[in-house]
Amino acid sequence: MAVxxxxxxxxxxxxxxxxxxxxxxxxxxxxxxxxxxxxxSDGSTDRTFAEIMKAASEDPRIRGAEFSRNFGKEAGIFAxxxxxxxxxxxxxDCDLQHPPEAIPQMWKLWQEGAQVVxxxxxxxxxxxxxHAMFAGLFYKIMSGLIKMDMSSSSxxxxxxxxxxxxxxxxxxxxxxxxxxxxxAGFDTRTVEYEVQERKYGKSKWSFFSLMRYxxxxxxxxxxxxxxxxxxxxxxxxxxxxxxAIQTMVKYLxxxxxxGFTTVILLILIIGGFIMLSLGIIGHYIARVYEEVKGRPKYxxxxxxxxxxxxxxxxxxxxxxRKKKYDQx
Ligand code: UDP
Ligand code: MG
Numbered sequence: 001m002a003v004x005x006x007x008x009x010x011x012x013x014x015x016x017x018x019x020x021x022x023x024x025x026x027x028x029x030x031x032x033x034x035x036x037x038x039x040x041s042d043g044s045t046d047r048t049f050a051e052i053m054k055a056a057s058e059d060p061r062i063r064g065a066e067f068s069r070n071f072g073k074e075a076g077i078f079a080x081x082x083x084x085x086x087x088x089x090x091x092x093d094c095d096l097q098h099p100p101e102a103i104p105q106m107w108k109l110w111q112e113g114a115q116v117v118x119x120x121x122x123x124x125x126x127x128x129x130x131h132a133m134f135a136g137l138f139y140k141i142m143s144g145l146i147k148m149d150m151s152s153s154s155x156x157x158x159x160x161x162x163x164x165x166x167x168x169x170x171x172x173x174x175x176x177x178x179x180x181x182x183x184a185g186f187d188t189r190t191v192e193y194e195v196q197e198r199k200y201g202k203s204k205w206s207f208f209s210l211m212r213y214x215x216x217x218x219x220x221x222x223x224x225x226x227x228x229x230x231x232x233x234x235x236x237x238x239x240x241x242x243x244a245i246q247t248m249v250k251y252l253x254x255x256x257x258x259g260f261t262t263v264i265l266l267i268l269i270i271g272g273f274i275m276l277s278l279g280i281i282g283h284y285i286a287r288v289y290e291e292v293k294g295r296p297k298y299x300x301x302x303x304x305x306x307x308x309x310x311x312x313x314x315x316x317x318x319x320x321r322k323k324k325y326d327q328x
Contacts, residue, residue: 005086009076010094011042015200017051043070056304068301075298098156106158115186119156145222229277
């Protein structure tokens, strides 16, 4: 019988683990879905992993791992995918903002042949106007960059094992899970859901972490900003030609002394363009640098006892990954 894995990244969610596990078990058992739960503690500083171990000791279908430090949600998702063994995998948040009631619907679509089921927000839930505006702008830009509408997409989705394998084979370290499933393609269906309110604890995102996340994701998916640099260069050259002609004409007609305002403006504008361009190029170089270093996406510190295979501590490079994969 087909098995569903539910992957849950959790960072300082001690108050949510027990409740989330209970809710999921209840729903999945009621629907008669064979399942396993994979909980990844993302270097939590509270009792999150202890809670995961407790749940795992009570039920062998619950497994988990703890990172050596906080590596971010993306890393948590990928570690969860790596540890999962099910024929289909659902990724969802630990705070139940992604309603588990939608999972049976996703499962049904999967059984009907869908390979990716995207959770689509029918509303964004309660958030500040500022946050909503920023998120709106970000998704507009992202949708433009990757030429797909992502405005109501989320990390809540079901993936067929085949898609999971594809994602795990990607060599890059800077991933953007939400967009990667669009990029990967496959037979995609959507399920609409209402974003729920977080019950316990609080959101892990600050404005600046969101900003960093947005920039990192936009640049990991597109080189358009780099092309913008070329564009700015062309604009500058265009103006230069016009001004060069004007200057020459003035010089030849003997009225060349004026024009300090122009000089100052030019220096400011061109200086600004150059700095901005360097910044953009620098950002990409930093990305390349990170990728070239080839550091792992995450480091696993501990796993629950029921995790088989050699995952503890080491992360595997491409060749080794396949080997490890066979151990499950
Ligand atoms: N999360 C994580 N690592 C982090 C930040 C968040 O694994 O560094 C997890 C978190 O535990 C939760 C999910 O990602 O399960 C979504 O986080 P949160 O609820 O804080 O974000 P929001 O819902 O406000 O977007
Ligand atoms: Mg949340």
